[in-house]
Amino acid sequence: MKTYSPFISGAFVDWDGETLPSVDPATGQMWSTIARGDTQTADMAIRDADQAFRSGPWAKAGSAERADMLDCLADMLETRWEDLVTPEIRDNGKRITEVRGQFAGLHSWFRFFATEARKLRSEPQANSIPGVHSVGHFRPYGVVVAITPWNSPLMILAWKLAPALAAGNTVVVKPSEMASASTLEFARLAHEAGLPPGVLNVVTGLGHEVGEALVRHPLTRKVTFTGSDRGGRKVAEAASAGVIPAVLELGGKSPQVVFADCDMDNAVNGILSGIFLSNGQTCVAGSRLIVEAGLKDRLLSRLIDRARTLQVGDPMDPDTQVAPLANEPHLQKVTAMIERAKADGAICLLDGTATTAGRNGFYIGPTVFDDVTPGMQLWREEVFGPVLAVTSFTTEDEAIALANDSHYGLAAGVWTTDADKGARVAEAIEAGTVYINHYRSVDPACPIGGVKLSGYGRELGPDAIRDFCQVKSIWTGTKPVPDPFP
Template sequence: MKTYTPFISGAFLPWQGETIPSIDPASGTEWSRVARCGASEADAAIRDADLAFRKGPWASATPSERADMLDALADTLEIHWEELVEPEIRDNGKRITEVRGQFAGLHSWYRYFAAEARKLTPETQDNAIPNVTSVGHWLPYGVVVAITPWNSPLMILAWKLAPALAAGNTVVVKPSEMTSASTLEFTRLAHQSGLPPGVLNVVTGLGHEVGEALVRHPLTRKVTFTGSDFGGRKVAEAASVGVVPTTLELGGKSPQVVFADCDLENTVNGVLSGIFLSNGQTCVAGSRLIVEAPVKDALVTRLLERARGLRLGDPMDPATQVAPLANEPHLRKVTSMIAQAKADGADCLLDGTQTAQGMRGYYVGPTIFDQVRPDMQLWREEVFGPVLAIIPFDTEEEAIALANDSDYGLAAGVWTSDAAKGARVADGILSGTVYINHYRSVDPGSPIGGIKLSGYGRELGPDAIKDFLQVKSVWTGTAPVPDPFP
C-alpha cells in the first residue's frame, strides 16, 4: 500500500509520522495512505516557495521563459496524463469516462495560460496631467496558497495553478485530505517536466492542522480556495489576519428554469447532465428544477424514464453511468438530506437510496423530488449529490423570483425556444454564470465564479492571470518640475 508524502523543494519527503487513510469509494476499502502534515511542514513549504520566488531560475525568468516552462509541463501532460486517471478514481470514485475526458485535455489549461504569460507587458496609463506619463507594471504576489476540493482535484488545481504560475508566483497546494493522490502524482510529472524546485510544493493533511497554518503564514501573499461556503468563511477569516487577498469559489444551489416552449429532449439531456453527471458532486449542479406548469408532467415523466435507466456500477468500468459518492461522511450527509426531504413532505418520485441498496461502497442513485416548497431544506441547502427538487411556475416573473430565492448564485440554466425570453430571463437571474439551452460548459477563456454565498472573485477568463498579479504605477516627468513656492 502506497503512502503519499509531502512534496517540498523538488522532492517527496520521507515520512514517519501519522497518516490518513484514503478509501476507495467503490468498495469502501483503504487503498493508500496520505501524510498527516502539520504546522512545521506548512512552514517549510511556504519558506521554500518564498525562496524560489526570490532567488534562482524562477525568480529571474522572464514572462516568456515562464511560459516555456508551462508549455513543457503541458507537453508532459499530453504524454503522461493516463498515469493520473486511476489515482483520482481510486480517491474520489468519479467515472473513468469523465476522468479520461477531463485529463485528456488537462494540458490545454496550461497552454492557455502560457500564452497569457507572453502577453504580460507594461501598460501605458491615461492621465490628464501635462508633461507626465504613467505606466502600469504587473507584479506577482509571491507565495500563493491553493486549497482544492475532492470532487475534481486536478481540473480545479489547473484553474488555480496555471494562471498563478503564468503570473510568476510560486504555489503551495493543500489538496483535500480525502483526495491527495492524483495531485501528488501530477506534481511528480510537473517536476519531471523541468519546473524548478520550490515553485510547486504540496502539503497534505487536515484543514485545521495544515490548511490554516498555510493561510495564516506571514509569507503567504495570496489564497485561492474552492470548497463549501463553510470552508470559505474559515479561509477568509484566517486570511484576513494578515490582510491577504482571497479568491473563493464556493457552493451552489443552481436553478434550471424550463419554459413550456423548450425543446423537450434537449432540455431533458441538459437537466440530466446538470444534476446527475459526477453524481451531482459539482458546484454548478442544477439541483433546483423550476418548470412551467403546462410542460411539467411531460418533462418529469421523461426525466424519470431516463434516470431509472442509468446504470450504477464500478467507476473503472466505462459502461457505468452513475458512480459512488466520494466518501462516507458525504454519503451520510446526502442520505440524511433525502430523509429530511421526505419528512418535510416532499414527494419522492425516485429514491436513489433504494436503487443503491445492497451495493458495496458509497452509492446513492438518481433521486427526484416533487411537491417541494421554497422553505424546505432541500430547496435552500446544497446537497452536492444526485438529488433534484422540482417546483412549477406560471409566469416569467415567478420563475425569476424562484431562481433568485437562494443564498447562492453560482450558475443557472434557462431552457426556451424564444431567444428574447432566454436573454431576458438570464439577465434577471442573480448568478455568476447562466447557460441558455445547454449546461456545464467551461473553457479557459470564460470566467467562472459566484455571488452571495457562492463566493467572490473569478477563475479562468482573460483576466484570470491578473487575479494573481498586482499593478504598480510608475510616473515619469517629461519636463522640469516648476518651483512649487515661487
C-alpha cells in the first residue's frame, strides 16, 4: 500500500495527517492513499511557489533558459514516460492502450512550448502620439493554480503546465482527489529533470478544503480549471473574490450531426470514437447523436452491431476495449441516469448495465438510447459515461436547432460529403470546437475551450503563452516634454 504526500519545493513532504483512499476501478479495492491536504498545506505550497518566482534560478532565467529546462523535462519524459502509466490506470481505470498512446507523446507538449518560449519577446506598439514610442513586454503572472480532473490527469496537466512554465510562471497543481498518483509521480520526474524547487508544487486533498484555499490565496495570480460546470462556478466565485483571472474548461453535451449523404463507415467510426473511447469520460464526448431520419435505422443498426463486439475487461490488458468507470460515485451517477432515461420513455437499444452485470469493479458497457427528446434529462445533462442519446431530423435548420438546444457548447461533429453544407453547419453550431468528418483531434497549436456552460477562456493555441502573461507597456519620450502650463 503506497502513501502519497504533497510535493513541495522539489520533495515529498513528511505527512502524518489524514489521508484519502485511492481505489482501483477495475477491482473496487484500495491500492494507495493520498494526503488530505488543508489550508496550511495550500499556504505552504503557494508561498514556496511565490518564492521560486521571485528569487532563485527560475526567477533569474530568461525565456531561452526556461525553454532549455522544458526541453530537459521533455527528454526525461521521452525515456521515463512508462513509469507514469500504471499509477494513472490504477487511479482512474483508463485502458492501457489509451494511456500509453497519450504518454508516449507527453513530451511533445513541453517540446512545443519550449520552442514557443524562445519566440517570446517584447514588441513595439503602434501609437499616434508624437515624440514617444511604446513597447509591450510580456510578463508572467506569478503563481498559477492549476486544478485538474480525474479522467486524463497528466494529459490535461500538460496542456496547462507547459505554456504556464514557458511564460515564466510557477505552478501549484491541485489534482482530483480521485486520481492524484500520476501527477505526483510526474512532479518527481520533473524535479529530477532539473526543474528548480518550487516551480511545480502539488497539493492533494478535497476541493472545498484545499482547492478553495489555493484559489483564494492572496499570492495566487491566475487559475486554470478543468472539470464540471458545478465545480467551475465555485472556482469562478472564489477567483472573483481576489479579482483573479480564471480559465474554465467545463462540461459538454456535444452533438454529432449526421447527414444522409455521409460516408457511413467514417461516421460510425467517428461516433464510436466520440462516445465510447475512454468509456465516454471525456469533456468532448459526442453524447447526442442527431441523425437524418432516412439514415437513422441503418446507422444505428451498424453502430450497435459494432458496439456489441467491444471487449470489456481489465484496463491493464491491451486487448480490452471497454474499461471501468473511474470511481464508484461516478458509477452510481451514470447508472441512475440510465434508469432515469428508461423511466422518461427513451428506448434502450443497448444496455451497458446488463452487459457488465456481475463484474467486480465499476463497469458499464456501451449504452444507446433512441427517441430521446430535448426535454429529457439524458438530452440536457452531461452523463460523462458511455451513454449515447439519439434523435432524428428532417431539415438542415432542424439539425442545427437540435444541436444548439443545450446549455453546453464545448465541441460538435458534422458528418457529410457535401463540403459546403459541412462548413455552413459547423459555422452555425454554438461550440468552441467543431469537427467535420472526424472527431477528437487535439494539437498544441490549436485552441481548446467552450461557450455557454462549457466555460470561458482558451487553452493551447498560438496565444497560449501570452494567455499566461500580462502585457506591460513602457513608453519612452524621444523629444523634450513641453511646459504643461506656459
